[in-house]
Amino acid sequence: MSNEPRARIFLFGAPRVETIAGARVEISSKKGIALLATLATADRLERSRTWLQRILWGSRGQKQAQSSLRRELSNLRSVFAEAGLEILCSDQRIVGLDQSGLYIDILDDGIDFSHRQFCEGLDLASEDEFEEWLREMREHYETAEHERRFTGRAGGTIPEPRSLPAQTALPR
Numbered sequence: 001m002s003n004e005p006r007a008r009i010f011l012f013g014a015p016r017v018e019t020i021a022g023a024r025v026e027i028s029s030k031k032g033i034a035l036l037a038t039l040a041t042a043d044r045l046e047r048s049r050t051w052l053q054r055i056l057w058g059s060r061g062q063k064q065a066q067s068s069l070r071r072e073l074s075n076l077r078s079v080f081a082e083a084g085l086e087i088l089c090s091d092q093r094i095v096g097l098d099q100s101g102l103y104i105d106i107l108d109d110g111i112d113f114s115h116r117q118f119c120e121g122l123d124l125a126s127e128d129e130f131e132e133w134l135r136e137m138r139e140h141y142e143t144a145e146h147e148r149r150f151t152g153r154a155g156g157t158i159p160e161p162r163s164l165p166a167q168t169a170l171p172r
Helices: 030-040 048-058 062-081 128-151
Strands: 009-011 016-019 046-048 087-089 093-098 100-106
Touching: 009 046, 030 046, 030 048, 030 093, 030 128, 046 048, 048 062, 048 093, 048 128, 062 087
Parallel strands: 009 100
Antiparallel strands: 009 016, 046 093, 087 093
């Protein structure tokens, strides 16, 4: 199997997903885009279902949040399948991105993102924890770009939100 990317996820500027051929993969749901952004910024590109439910559907009850996550994952899988992509993986506890054959702009040390905001235009106004996470991520990337431009050093690791406990990786 080749390690050539099959898909690209861009999170600087307006978030988008493309096939390697450049065809845009249309994700109409803001929650779907937010879900991809949270996975792409995670250690090992994975998060626990509980963490995702709290961040993306924290304003809902637990059962509704669980159901909403399952529905969003199903919708994303359908959209990706139409594009010939299998980039989501999950089990009962973890949701993640398949790292093989996936290019993610935020992981590219050579990219200049000084003129683009992280997840530009994305907001989930009804989800305070997501909005806090997004604000912290934007601050992180602004600081990282400033350090890179003026000191020549990268900005360090991606932070976990101060308002939430750190994500711990669970075995697959």
